[in-house]
Amino acid sequence: xxxxxxxxxxxxxxxxxRLALAxxxxxxxxxxxxxxxxxxxxxxxxxxxxxxKAKVKASDDPATLGAQDIVIxxxxxxxxxxxxxxxxxxxxxxxxxxxxxxxxxxxxxxGLSPDHPPPPDLSFLDPGGRLRAAIPQQQIIGGVIxxxxxxxxxxxxxxxSPDRNRLLVGECDDRATERIERLRTALKDxxxxxxxxxxxxxxxxxxxxxxxxxxxxxLLTGQTARAVRDEPALRDVIPHLLDEANAVAQSCxxxxxxxxxTGPAPDHKPSILQDYELGRAMEIDVLVRAPxxxxxxxxLSTPMLDLLAGLAIQKARDKGLYQG
Numbered sequence: 073x074x075x076x077x078x079x080x081x082x083x084x085x086x087x088x089x090r091l092a093l094a095x096x097x098x099x100x101x102x103x104x105x106x107x108x109x110x111x112x113x114x115x116x117x118x119x120x121x122x123x124x125k126a127k128v129k130a131s132d133d134p135a136t137l138g139a140q141d142i143v144i145x146x147x148x149x150x151x152x153x154x155x156x157x158x159x160x161x162x163x164x165x166x167x168x169x170x171x172x173x174x175x176x177x178x179x180x181x182x183g184l185s186p187d188h189p190p191p192p193d194l195s196f197l198d199p200g201g202r203l204r205a206a207i208p209q210q211q212i213i214g215g216v217i218x219x220x221x222x223x224x225x226x227x228x229x230x231x232x233s234p235d236r237n238r239l240l241v242g243e244c245d246d247r248a249t250e251r252i253e254r255l256r257t258a259l260k261d262x263x264x265x266x267x268x269x270x271x272x273x274x275x276x277x278x279x280x281x282x283x284x285x286x287x288x289x290x291l292l293t294g295q296t297a298r299a300v301r302d303e304p305a306l307r308d309v310i311p312h313l314l315d316e317a318n319a320v321a322q323s324c325x326x327x328x329x330x331x332x333x334t335g336p337a338p339d340h341k342p343s344i345l346q347d348y349e350l351g352r353a354m355e356i357d358v359l360v361r362a363p364x365x366x367x368x369x370x371x372l373s374t375p376m377l378d379l380l381a382g383l384a385i386q387k388a389r390d391k392g393l394y395q396g
Contacts, residue, residue, distance in 0.1 A: 073258060076101065076140040076162050078155065079147030080130075082221035083172070085229040087144060087239070089117040090262035092126035099129035099137045101158065107132055109227030118230040135161040142255060144170040144215070148343075149197070150353040152178070156202045168251050169207055172215035172239060174343065175280055175358025176366075180273070182209050183245030188273070189324055192365040196396065197357055209244065213252070214272035216240045216279050219264075220340065232340070238265040242272030274328055277321040281331045284320075284363045285313040287342035288380045292387065294345065301337040309376070316374040320363055323370035344384075347393070354393045360384050361396065 073096050077084040080100035092098040092115075102110065110130040117124045131137055140162045145155060152173075159169065171177055178198040181191045198204055217240075220233040231237065239259055243249055259266040269275050289300050289310070300306060314331055321328045347354045360381045367374045388394035 073097070073141040073254075074139075075099075075258070076134075076137055076143045078134070078143055078145045078158065078162070079151060081106070081146065082223045082229050083217060083219055084144070084146035085115055085223065086117060086219060086221045086231050086237070087146065087262075087264065088128050089115050089124055089126040089229070090264055091258065092128050093124060094258065094262040096258065096262075098126070099131070099140070101132065101134050101137070102130055103132045105226040106223060109225075113227055116228040118224065118228065119234050134158045137162060139164040140167055142168050142170065142258075144172055146172050146217070148347075148353075149173055149175060149178075149355050149358040152203065156206045159206060163211070167211060168213050168255070169211050170213040170215045170239075170241060170255070172217040173358070174283055174355055176276065176362035177214065177358070178203050179207075179209075179212050179214070179244055180276075180362075182212065183243070185246065189370065191324075192369040194362060194365065197362060212244045213255070214242050214244055214276065216272070216275045218279070220338070237263070238267075240269050240272075240275045241266060242269040242275070244272065246271050271325065271327065274325045277325050277328045278331075280359070280363065281314070281317045281321050281328070283342070283344070283359050285317040285377065285380070286310070286337075287344050288360060288384050289313065290342050291345045291348055292380065292383055294349075296337075296339050296341050298337040298339040313376050313380070316367075316372075316377045317363075319372050320367045320370065320374065320377070323372060324366060348388065348391065351391070351393065354388045356385055356388050356394045357396060 075091055075096050076099045077088045078101045080088055080102040088098050088100050107130055114125050114127045143162050218238040222230050224230045241255055256266040286297055290297055318330045364381050
């Protein structure tokens with residue numbers, strides 16, 4: 073298949089190498105020194121002590137890459153405005169566009185089943201409705217990615233989660249379709265786990281449970297997830313946070329499994345803290361504001377999440393990393 077990774081940073085570059093080595097015609101939309109290195113010498117993936125090299129087409133101009141069978145956007149929510157014009161030259165009538173991102177996606181209200189509670193106003197996730205005007209609903213595929221990667225040098229990405237690389241995909245109306253099966257097969261052949269998903273929004277909320285509580289707590293403390301989980305001063309705080317987060321998620325998707333403070337915690341900083349420390353625009357809207365809007369719509373009392381949200385927004389604004 074012709075597959076384009078749009079916004080090939082660390083996560084996208086890992087996917088690109090895996091898919092190219094599995095025999096697909098892979099192209100990448102990327103920029104800066106990473107782009108120049110890939111154009112000159114290809115893309116290198118490090119996994120433990122092993123290295124894998126792949127030749128991929130790479131450009132900062134999507135118009136040079138042609139129409140694709142699948143586009144996988146690995147852009148963060150803060151960078152998705154570039155898709156409005158950038159996607160057009162990549163799309164044929166049947167091109168599928170996979171949105172592999174954190175948090176509540178801009179398309180969340182599209183294709184909802186009648187038994188799903190009406191969502192709150194999420195127009196702030198797509199100001200002016202530009203994305204939904206540019207991308208037809210029938211071409212949208214939801215994606216939830218679990219994979220830890222880092223660009224260690226221009227043209228070289230390291231995979232830090234060799235035993236946990238997954239991209240879960242589903243139609244925005246949850247239909248079982250042939251294109252989802254083809255995509256899942258392509259991912260599995262590329263050593264990216266992609267088990268069946270009955271409801272893509274359940275998967276979105278399952279990951280968001282941790283992001284909207286523990287990840288924001290990491291941002292406020294400047295600590296890794298493991299350090300936060302093991303901090304004695306937070307021992308009584310974390311269960312209350314997760315109780316509130318579980319209530320919000322289950323008000324939308326009762327099938328979502330509750331998250332508790334038991335189980336291992338990764339000893340790394342979540343992306344929202346990494347963005348803050350690196351001075352990058354932060355995903356406050358999809359990880360903080362949108363879940364808070366769902367809580368209000370369900371008339372839930374979430375005082376601890378509200379406090380975290382307010383502190384996170386102020387912290388991001390003070391550094392000029394959030395304008396909302």
